Amino acid sequence: MHSFIFYIFLVWLSCLSDLTVMCxxxxxxxxxxxxxxxxxxxxxxxxxxxxxxxxxxxxxxxxxxxxxxxxxxxxxxxxxxxxxxxxxxxxxxxxxxxxxxxxxxxxxxxxxxxxxxxxxxxxxxxxxxxxxxxxxxxxxxVPQSVNEIAPTTTTEEPPAIDQRNDKCEPSLTTIHNRKVCRGQLIFEENFDGDQLDASRWRYEVRLPLDIADAEFVLYDTNAELSNGLLKIEPRLWGNDSPNADIQKGDLNLGARCTAYQNPEVECQRHSFGRVVLPPVLSARINTKHAFSFKYGRVEVRAKLPQGDWLFPLLLLEPLVNYYGQQPYASGQMRIAFLRSNLNLQTGSGVEVGGRVLHGGAVLCAESNNRDKFMVNTSRGAHFGESFHIYSLTWNDRLLRLDVDGQNYGTVEGGYAQIVNDFNNAWANGNYMAPFDQEFFITLGVAAGGHGDFPDEYSSKPWVNSSPKAALYFWRDRHNWKSTWISPALQVDYVRAYAI
Missing domain, CATH: 2.60.40.2140 (Beta-1,3-glucan-recognition protein, N-terminal domain)
Known part of the structure; x- marks a missing residue:
């Protein structure tokens, strides 16, 4: 202790000893x-x-x-x-x-x-x-020249996120081009407390873009935290008030709007003719501002929604639209996807509702090709009846999908050779392009839409190509609203690991 005090005294003395040298x-x-x-x-x-x-x-x-x-x-x-x-x-x-x-x-x-x-x-x-x-x-x-002095960036490689582990093994995972240790927990959210942690999650307050698979929802701030669970429960416009009419009124989200690309479409809507207000209010949150990564394993313990024409959003989405602005040009990964209908069949009688779990990649907007890069597994009970652990592992060769620790399929890379629409752009990336960039986590619940329910499904009250699809969906609510016995997405935790 005395030696430390003496050291501080020497430092102080040295600062005073030469007025040209200041601390x-x-x-x-x-x-x-x-x-x-x-x-x-x-x-x-x-x-x-x-x-x-x-x-x-x-x-x-x-x-x-x-x-x-x-x-x-x-x-x-x-x-x-x-x-x-x-x-x-x-x-x-x-x-x-x-x-x-x-x-x-x-x-x-x-x-x-x-x-x-x-x-x-x-x-x-x-x-x-x-x-x-x-x-x-x-x-x-910054240009370099004889007459111009400019700052330069260091060529030194940044250290790993956590250097405390002396047995750190090299990892494929990176966070903003920084290396991490294999097996390291790089993100964890347990949804403790009574409100979202704004340093990790941000609400999307917007209308879906008017593209080929726009959902019939308005995303707002109606998520809840209680007893260590995140709960996102969709509800009808006007809370199903007898006087609610999606064909009347205006919607303007103003400064609250978090438009991604087109504020004129995502922030406001004036109902007239075939243009209607969103039939369903829901929520969608993401880590875009706080956490994104390239390659890793994501686990989500969740209870998925039950109810006709609902589907959960457990997604990895691109931090930057590196491969263009077209729908899914930069890809989307689905940790878990479920058409939450209690009973849903194709025209040929194949079950495609809540007892069939999907996971994988989405690379096109068309509903008939939506499942091309996804795998699935079936159970005897609706996946929304209980909590399950859904996992997606993403590396530079494939996507692996698991539920409750059991693998149910893999999706190989090489998409540039398979999908002609974006072949030229993806060819500039690696074997997993467009999944060779950083992605962030999104959670939410959606309803209807033009992309996730093909027209061949029985009892579907709208046609995907119809400009009045959302209105037809709304008019049929007396049939499907009664099936929303447990429409909420409930999430216990989200974890991401380096691989």
């Missing part, structure tokens, strides 16, 4: 929201040799660990050390930053106070009329 303290990081991304920065001081920024969105750092965005900057510009990304932020985002500064051959680290995006500077460069920093320069794209 350095990292200043608070400044966040600026730009038109196409954001910038974090600290001011330059003589003696700074390089600066590393580590940034997380909506997820605090537990230690000095790599961030969602991590780069070391070797050169300052106009008396600022800064890092820019092209990730757009939302007003409810919170940015966490820790900074590593090399100052006069010594290293300093500091975790900054969390910064709410709503409190950050917006458009400072464009509003001032003149910018002291070149506007929106991506660090990896």
């Amino acid at each position: 350095y303290k990292i200043p608070e990081v400044k966040l600026e929201v730009l038109q196409n991304g954001f910038r974090v920065s600290i001011p330059h001081e003589p003696g700074i040799e390089n600066v590393a920024f580590n940034i997380n969105r909506n997820r605090p750092f537990k230690a000095f660990e790599p961030g969602e965005y991590s780069n070391r900057i070797r050169t300052q510009i106009n008396n600022l050390w800064f890092l820019e990304t092209q990730r757009r932020l939302q007003d409810d985002d919170t940015i966490y930053v820790w900074t590593d500064v090399q100052f006069n051959k010594s290293r300093y680290r500091d975790i900054s106070t969390p910064i709410a995006v709503s409190h950050a500077l917006r458009g400072q460069a464009s509003q001032s009329g003149a910018s002291t920093i070149p506007p929106m320069i991506a660090v990896s794209q």
Whole structure:
């Protein structure tokens, strides 16, 4: 103890002994929201040799660990050390930053106070009329020349997420290009508490895009947490009020809307003629802002919905539409899929309802080809009668599907050679393209739609190609609503592991 105090005294004395050499303290990081991304920065001081920024969105750092965005900057510009990304932020985002500064051959680290995006500077460069920093320069794209000093990115490979395990085995799994240890638990959600953890999950508040398989729902914030379970229960428009009429009224989600691609379609609807309001209200949540990964195993313990024309959403969806904006050009993986009807058969009498579980990949919108890259298994009872553990393992060769620890099928890669529609784009990826990018987790419940119930199914009250499909579905509610004996999706936990 005495030696430690003496050491502190020597450090203090050394700081005072030479006025030209000062002890350095990292200043608070400044966040600026730009038109196409954001910038974090600290001011330059003589003696700074390089600066590393580590940034997380909506997820605090537990230690000095790599961030969602991590780069070391070797050169300052106009008396600022800064890092820019092209990730757009939302007003409810919170940015966490820790900074590593090399100052006069010594290293300093500091975790900054969390910064709410709503409190950050917006458009400072464009509003001032003149910018002291070149506007929106991506660090990896800054030109190098004799007359131009620019920041460069480090070529050092970031460390694994958890270095504490001395027996860390190499893993195929990556998180934002960072390596992890094989078998490591990389995500876990047990839904404790009474509300969603906003640092992990975010509601989708929107109408489905008007594409070939749009569901007949409005996704809103009607999920519940109770007794360690997530519960998403769909309900009818107007709570089945006798005066409810989906052919009348307007819907405008306003600032709450979380449109993905087309706000005019996803955020508002004016009912007229064949255009109706969504017949069903439900919920859909995802980890897009907080957690995504490439290759791994996902487990979900859940009780699936029971009720005609419902289906659960236990999905892996692409973080970026790397292969284009067309429906499913970048793929979708289904951890578990169920047509939740109590009794549902094809025209030839084959059972396809709630006793048949599916899992695998979706690569096209057409309902007749929807199951082409999925496998299935049957049980004597509806899968929604009890909890089961649904698992999808995703590697660089195949998808493996399990239920309660039993494998029921695999889906091989090589989709570029099988599906002609996107062959040229997927050919630029690896054998698993489009499943060679990062994906995030989505949970929810949907109803009806143009893609998941082929027209050959008996007793189906709408035709997929009909512009009035949602209206016909609504008009038949007196037949199918009585079957919604347990329409909620209940999720006990979600876990993801490195492989």
